[in-house]
Amino acid sequence: MDRLGGAHHTIHAGHGHVHYGWDNAIEPVLEVEPGEAVEFEVIDASGGQLNPRSTAEDVGRLDFERVNPVTGPVFIKGARPGDVLEVEILAFGPATWGWTAIIPGFGLLADEFPEPYLKIWDLQAGHDRAWFNERIAVPLNPFPGTIGVALPEPGRHSIVPPRKNGGNMDIRHLTAGTRLLLPVWVEGALFSVGDTHAAQGDGEVCGTAIEAPMRVACRFRVRRDIRLEEPHYIVPGPLKSGQDPRGYYVTTGISEDLMEAARKAVRAMIRYLGETYRLEPAEAYALASVAVDLKISEVVDAPNWLVSAFLPQSLFLR
Structure with a gap:
């Protein structure tokens, strides 16, 4: 080999x-x-x-x-x-x-x-x-x-x-x-x-x-x-995330707690996948884990923070 x-x-x-x-x-x-x-x-x-x-x-x-x-x-x-x-x-x-x-x-x-x-x-x-x-x-x-x-x-x-x-x-x-x-x-x-x-x-x-x-x-x-206290990394070119040619369906979560905002965005995505693609909740949760990107959209407009969940449309057959 x-x-x-x-x-x-x-x-x-x-x-x-x-x-x-x-x-x-x-x-x-x-x-x-x-x-x-x-x-x-x-x-x-x-x-x-x-x-x-x-x-x-x-x-x-x-x-x-x-x-x-x-x-x-x-x-x-x-x-x-x-x-x-x-x-x-x-x-x-x-x-x-x-x-x-x-x-x-x-x-x-x-x-x-x-x-x-x-x-x-x-x-x-x-x-x-x-x-x-x-x-x-x-x-x-x-x-x-x-x-x-x-x-x-x-x-x-x-x-x-x-x-x-x-x-x-x-x-x-x-x-x-x-x-x-x-x-x-x-x-x-x-x-x-x-x-x-x-x-x-x-x-x-x-x-x-x-x-x-x-x-x-x-x-x-x-x-x-250089001196570091925690890891850094250098990506050589454009991120694959954000480059989907067919775009994204995005859900959001809004909360005073950033983790709860993330949970709300994911719950909304699970509902969307169930209603639109007939996935069972566990299937939708697993698919979100391998293909949906969470992004912090804002952490400055107190008291609420917003997390977005990006679902690539190219996952699905036309």
């Missing part, structure tokens, strides 16, 4: 090469020089607990100690605390299948969707799209949901929330060509990556994207010309 993006090394997602929390005591599986590229094999976000034959019942049995595994860590020679690690995302290997789930107790509308739901996606049938049903197809745009370096604080830290080291940021614009800038907190940075997504909307509102195992290649550089 050829290495992605001209990578110098490959890390297979086997025993000892995957971890389930940030811990600066984990021994690196590889040491590289700045400028070298590494290909990572990534397990899906369930840690292999779900497969193409899984059902919603399997979602309810997920062991959260095994979710969001990351491959690594990699020691980048010369990286020191106070430096910035530039991670250039080079390429993604093909994914054959993926899943989107509503997990009880998780997601923006967790209280309103207490039952598990699972959608298994065939990522080979549509080439650059994945079919939600016979009328709805989602463009594929892979990126790593979880990507980061070790924290300075000792001990094991949950991999679920994003932190100053990066982590589970779920930034859908970390696609091939993007450069992620991470503050370095420990010697060698100790970089890891996982949780690859085939597609996601801004917000990942139900809590999952199209979660898919795949390969990703990254090149590393150490920078001392």
Whole structure:
């Protein structure tokens, strides 16, 4: 198998090469020089607990100690605390299948969707799209949901929330060509990556994207010309979000609380998808998570803030 993006090394997602929390005591599986590229094999976000034959019942049995595994860590020679690690995302290997789930107790509308739901996606049938049903197809745009370096604080830290080291940021614009800038907190940075997504909307509102195992290649550089306290990133060209040739249907949510404004926008989108496309509420919620972009439209006109939810019209057959 050829290495992605001209990578110098490959890390297979086997025993000892995957971890389930940030811990600066984990021994690196590889040491590289700045400028070298590494290909990572990534397990899906369930840690292999779900497969193409899984059902919603399997979602309810997920062991959260095994979710969001990351491959690594990699020691980048010369990286020191106070430096910035530039991670250039080079390429993604093909994914054959993926899943989107509503997990009880998780997601923006967790209280309103207490039952598990699972959608298994065939990522080979549509080439650059994945079919939600016979009328709805989602463009594929892979990126790593979880990507980061070790924290300075000792001990094991949950991999679920994003932190100053990066982590589970779920930034859908970390696609091939993007450069992620991470503050370095420990010697060698100790970089890891996982949780690859085939597609996601801004917000990942139900809590999952199209979660898919795949390969990703990254090149590393150490920078001392900037100082960061939290991650930054550089996108090389126009964002795919906002470029839909057929336009968008947009719902809004208005509230004194920004999170409630987001919830209202998503609730309105779920109603619209149900009324217009005959989707069940769980189906509409899952589709919104992988294809609808939440945007903060205003946070200055006190006391109310406004969030918009953008639904690309090109998802739907004419």
